[in-house]
Amino acid sequence: MTEPSTAAGARPVELLPTRATYAPTEPVRIEVRGAASDGHLTVWSLGDLVATMPVGDAGEVDLGPLPVGTYGVELAAAGDAAPLARTAVEVTADLRSRLRYGFVADYAPGRDVAPVTDLVRRLHLTGVQLYDWAYRHADLVGGGEEYTDALDRPVSLDTVRRLVAGIHAAGSRSFGYAAVYGVGRAEWPTWAHAALLTPTGEPYGLADFLSLVDPAEPSWLEHLGADLAASVAAVGLDGFHLDQYGYPKRAVRADGTVVDVADSFVTLVQAVRDRLPDSHLVFNNVNDFPTWRTGASPQDAVYIEVWEPHLTLGSLGQVVTRARAVGDGKPVVIAAYQHVYDVAPAVESDLATAFTMATLFSHGATHLLAGDGDRILVDPYYVRNHVVEPSTAGLLARWYDFLVEHDALLVDPAVVDVTGAYAGPYNDDVDVTFARADVGSDAVAGTVWRRVTRAGDALVVHLVNLVGQQDTRWDAPRHPVGDPGPGTLRVRRTGPGLPRVRVADPTATPRLVEVPVVADGDHAVAHLPAPHVWQVVVIDDGGSAAPSRDLDTTDITDTHGADS
Template structure:
């Protein structure tokens, strides 16, 4: 086995970012030290331990060190946690089994395609973080001619790029359960194409062609415009010729209202749903597993495009969406518009200028809290990719590289987001955060030591409570914002202080079968039963739950009869 990224003994990981129904789940397990015994293997669904008998294979390196391969078959759709125990210690990971990769879009990125970049460590990194969809950013020859005629070429910003490497990475993605998506702007054209077809472009009222950054021309995305068929054919060719399994349909957020070459008004937001439908149909005809994802920059025009036939509602976040609650609101609104996955591209600006260890740690805390908020709100965060990369700019090639010491924490958070996916990415649930607690609401009351206060809207300095209910489950997310601001894209020089001895009092006139809590940074993410008792009062049953402590993020759920 060649050296693996993040291969710190002991360890375990799944070979794929996601598994489809009927596929065997395959894991690699590295024992501690010189241990040569098989681990005690445990499989969980939320807090419930499942019966599992893996098929084992012992592998040996040239130096005599060993590792194990495990295979599990016959699992149904769902989210799972894995633990491998050797003596008193254990390692953990997570995976999900889905009927279709569109069920849960965990979006990552790739942006390095030079002829020297032939290794697949970036793909393995994505798989370990369970990123089941990866956007190939700025892979194309030109914005209006995606596929180059030669193997080696320079991309639009002058980076050396290789089609051979792109094909290798597409193949590696598929091998690791990741759908490769090709970046493709919906309306950007070069000088050459504009000169050939000025009638395809859009203009100001005074007849000036609209341009982006003084080097690309905006094209008319209306159904009647020949550009529409032209760019969709480019998308289709990327799927047919290179093997991509989707298109990331990018926009720039401006302009919104333009004029075509006939001096007729065009509302671009109204044209996008038809373009999305056209593109989706074309790529699925080339490959049934393909799809499209459209960039609603800063939530525009989400009302128009959310219900269009795309795999996820995707929002690139910019000011004035500056607070943690803004992130929650973007996800909440998107889910009301369409029952499909929601992805926020929330670029972590603090990493841009993080040079000292203190600055890097401040950026890391900001990232962990933002990731926690997005997932706790029911969305997914586009931020990880490449080789230990974290996005900090809209030009993905400017990604930052995370510290080696930070990677285990990132893996723990990504494992947690999948292991407990049933608590986050759920259908048929009702968000009662603003109607059950805080203000005049007394159905759920939170308490802790003096100086700790709770909010239902992510107020600065508070413990933020996000609450969802389903027929048989009540889920409470706690996000610790104690002592910090509520602005997500700012460095956090100090981590929120650990809070001890929290209590929840819930008016719930139902039978409770169990109360559980889990956190990404504790006990390998394992769920623990929480102490609780019931009191009968005037209005019915009150369930009192004691929580020993809160670090950054904790999920609590009640299983109901």
């Protein structure tokens, strides 16, 4: 979805898929909100037109079943080529293969769940974490139908069930939050024997209301497994978000056993999988601990909540790269809370979020940030969230659409980084230069950060524009994006033909469009529009094909407002 367009005197126009994701046999239906009965929908697959459908008065367009893949969908009025609105669609036979993650943190009696389900559809969220839904950390469903949680927030299980049902109806999954080793004061006498102790003999804890046990202690494992199973029966959860706090790494248990907590986490994930073989599981590797041990464990994603020293865009990219290397093809999700919204105006904070998403998406990960209808995360206690402004809502919709539409180029597990093998003067296979900015393979303020990946037979060049920035912190106010000038792409040809070169940008040109390509000896050259925050360049080898036609560069148009 784009920021809805508005004609004079008309309601905003918005496209909204009926589901976050579709099975191959399901008809893909697009809700059209606003007046656009004389328009038509076009469906695109990586920039190629695959279908056109008229928009009638019914308010919903049935595209029928589509082949497995991801698509962009545009709405244009009759006689007008510029889209009024956009959205994206995913068709997959395996819901577990991707995790675009959101959250809920409000279970008050009678709350309206429609804003949550709308957001699931708008951002194509394939999983929603129900944060702090339970009665107590060590007694998930013992509070009856209505209660206050451990921090005195009201919870109605009727609301939880309605949220779960709404998330299901929107084509997504519900993950109940569950701490894997936290025990409250009321339950502590039962579990003190399993305590993880500090060197001075006190139990490790969180704030003043939780103490920590060995997550692999047998009696605790039996209790936790039974509690999780009871939760599935009570409210219909699809699975669980298994949380920890990042410490201790090693500790002595109350019975004197020395515990390697990384090993205990692996044991726990396996035990929960054995107890709940059909549940979807996500374990939190706090600050990358211990991703190297849990990445291959039997769960459904590699999820990492980042803190210091992972403060820069470059460090985010490195975290994702490590996670993909150990995850056996699982989707990678990074929880990078944008505290910047608490201290800076939306215009500066939105740019920080755009740079965070550009880094994560271009490295093959997704971002836990949005949820609860109109909120984003600015704090690890999800209740302390931030109500988004319209600029932030529009930014998220554009970028999540872009993520889904270009899934095969971004987060497919088969995508590999080939920067060191292709770019630079020694390799001389592919590179980009700009009129007014340096280009490099590291995230350096004032430059264009260039990475090259291979997605199937295509080369994909990611250009993150750090011109105008004084540092590369991801959670800090950002300066307006600088202009590096137009770019020049130079790529080695395979044979006498010319490659096909296309560009897309979530800010300016959300659908891949072709740019002219000319021969220059053994190379081909294409001129690129200046990037805003992030530009994606896709190069398809022309091999022995005939030289490509000249293209009208007016195809490259700015159909969205700038993210700054």
